Amino acid sequence: MAEQTFDVVVIGAGPVGEVAAERAAKGGLKVALVEHELFGGECSYWACIPSKALLRPGNLLAAAKRIPGVPVGDALEPARVLERRDWFTGKGDDTGQVDWARGAGIEPVRGHGRITGEREVTLDGGEVLVARHAVIVCTGSVPRLPSIPGLDTIRPWGSRDATSASEVPARLGVLGGGVVGVEMAQAWARLGARVDLVITGPRPLPKLPQFAGDLLLDGLREAGVLVHTSSGLEEVSAVDGGTALKLTGGAELVVDELLVATGRTPATGDVGLDVLGLSAGDPLEIDDSGRVSAVDGGWLYAAGDVTGRALLTHQGKYEARVAGDSVAARAGGAEIPTGPWSRYSATADHRAVPQVVFTDPEVTSVGLTEAREGSADRVVDLDIAVAGSSLHADGYAGKARMVVDTERGVVLGVTFVGQDVSELLHSATIAVVGEVPLDRLWHAVPSFPTISEVWLRLLEEYGL
Template sequence: MSAQTFDVIVIGAGPVGEVAAERAARGGLKVALVEHERFGGECSYWACIPSKALLRPGNLLAAAKRVPGVPVGDRIDPERVFARRDWFTGKGDDAGQVEWARGAGIEPVRGHAAITGEREVTVDGDRVLTARHAVLVCTGSVPSTPPIPGLDTIRPWGSREATSASAVPGALGVLGGGVVGVEMAQAWATLGAEVHLIITGERPLPRLPAFAGDAVSAGLRDAGVRVHANSGLAGVSAVDGRTELELTDGSRLVVDELLVATGRRPATTGLGLDRLGLAEGKPLDVDDTGRVSAVDGGWLYAAGDVTGRAPLTHQGKYAARAAGDTVAALAKGEPVDAAPWSRFTATADHHAVPQVVFTDPEVAAVGLADARAGSADRVVEIDIAVAGSSLHADGYAGRARIVVDTEREVLLGATFVGQDVAELVHAATVAIVGEVPLSRLWHATPAFPTISEVWLRLLEAYGL
């Protein structure tokens, strides 16, 4: 068995692991970055990047149709869409990411990693890496598969297949009304598939305000998606090379592919965590610096989906910066400031996690979606009907909501629905994180004519 010693070992070379490794290396440490699949991870090849590449053409076509005088057709060219997506993903070639790691002073190690002792990681069973200071786990998450009768008799799509397929299925079933479900349902519908979205509730995106789910549901239907609400999947069977779906209401559908988009779980299985007394398949509980609380010695850290705290790429990278900086500082004997607003802590997931659903219409949200129970919080909700939105698209339909702490008169949350509202969410994030008083926010004058004028209308509706 070969053996090597590093200051820090990072397991998982997705965006989160790359950031953690880069921050530790920037602090002057010798870092190994271990990955058993592709350097660049899920987001780069199978999630954020390819899914948005598939969604953008349909959104753009819908937007163009809302402005008279723009010459547009009615069809999207799937082959060109797939080619553009493949350009962004490099067709799965991670050579550029490996080169980046080496350029950043990081040693890339390819193989399956398992923690085999304190500060010890064994790769592929025969290469032992020892960390002088810390091991960081950044392995992300994997799909959760529901126990549906017959599902094991077919080969369903997961999010990877949905974002990497290069042929449009004649009919696609999508199980699940979360972000992956609605985004992929709309993407494949605009590419020409007959899409059936199967959801258990009245509307998709149940964690967001009802008006968001209703607007997205209407947008899906406009794109040709058949939404089967208040339903579910009772069983699956293979029939003549296709898949028959039995819905809970007794109706049946025959599709060419079935996408199961029913959530994800932390990817902690097979990492050897049981040797440390930790449960496999469960999230790693960390403090705000990323240190795994249940492991003595302060040498095990984690960031990203694997912690279960805020399973979004941008939040994982944010947490990775804190963890990487903490490990580097401690390794050099430097003080670590654990205050809530220190660069060594990741606290945003306690109150200000931004997220965008890239459907048409878009949904952009940060912080609370509704008032806190028993509080004096106030919810203000209005249509997005300003000069900027009217010029942006004929018949612009959108809605905005803010949640205000009336005792401190600061924002606690904001939700926007409408075409191109993704660019509104960062202003809301800054206002929430910065605890900007509404009386001061009133003096942040929105440019005319932009959709951001909605901020003025929201503050007016509040009473300023």
């Protein structure tokens, strides 16, 4: 078998793997980047990028209709929306990403890489890649399918199918009220599909404050989504002309496609973890520098969804920067500094990871969404009703929440729900991560007339 030696071998060439490889290469190391599908990964071709390309036109059309005097039509042009999505994904051509890797001093390697020994990765063709210093696993996550009678008799859509479909389905069933479920339900409804969304609770996004789910429920219904709340899917069967769904309570539907969006799990099932005595399919637990804690010798690292920390692309890229830098520094013999604010420590998930749900209304949060049990924390809730929001859209409906540590006088978390509130989220992230005292935040004057005036109203409501 052919054998090549590198300083670092990165398995998985999505955005996370690309960043880890780039940081290690910038540190002077010889890096191989292994990918068995497309360089650019899930986010670029099947997740973040195409889903937002599908959502944006519908959000924009809805926004335009909320402003009198703007000449708009009644419906989107699906073919042009899908064409624009395909432009963003390059129609599955990853040549540009491969060229980028080579330009960054990284060796792109096509093939399925599995760990077969200490610092050793073997490709499906038999070639062996040996790493002098580290192997970094960045293989992401895969959809988790529930156990539902009959589901194995059809071919349900996963998230990839939902973002890459070439035609608008006439009837789409969606199971799951999480991010993928609500985003794809609204996107396809606005493109002309009849969409039935089945969720187990009374509202979507159950991990967020109730007002977030309630406002989003209104937005989904406004977009034409038929939401079946406090329900579930008991049985699936193939019938002439589609797929029959039996819902909790006895209701029945027939759809052309069924999107199962019931969560994701770390993609560690086929990486060779058994060789290391680890369980395939489990997340790789890491320390804050990215090293896998259960593997002796300190040579195995991981970043992104595969760690199970926070399944978000921006969090994964942040972890990848830390992992790549840590590998390069240690390879040079340096003792890296530790601590929550060290560039060699990925600690964001310990306190505040921002997240955006790109529906209409948008749902954003960072840090805590509720007061800590037994604490003196205070929750401040109010409507987003300022001059900026009134000008932004007629009938603007939004809400904001601020969670405050009253003993220290700092913000612990912020939730915004409303049209275009995602652009407010980074200011909230800075306030939370930077632990900006409220009496200092009072002097961060929001510009008039913008939606960011909600910061002033939150502080006033708190009592400043």
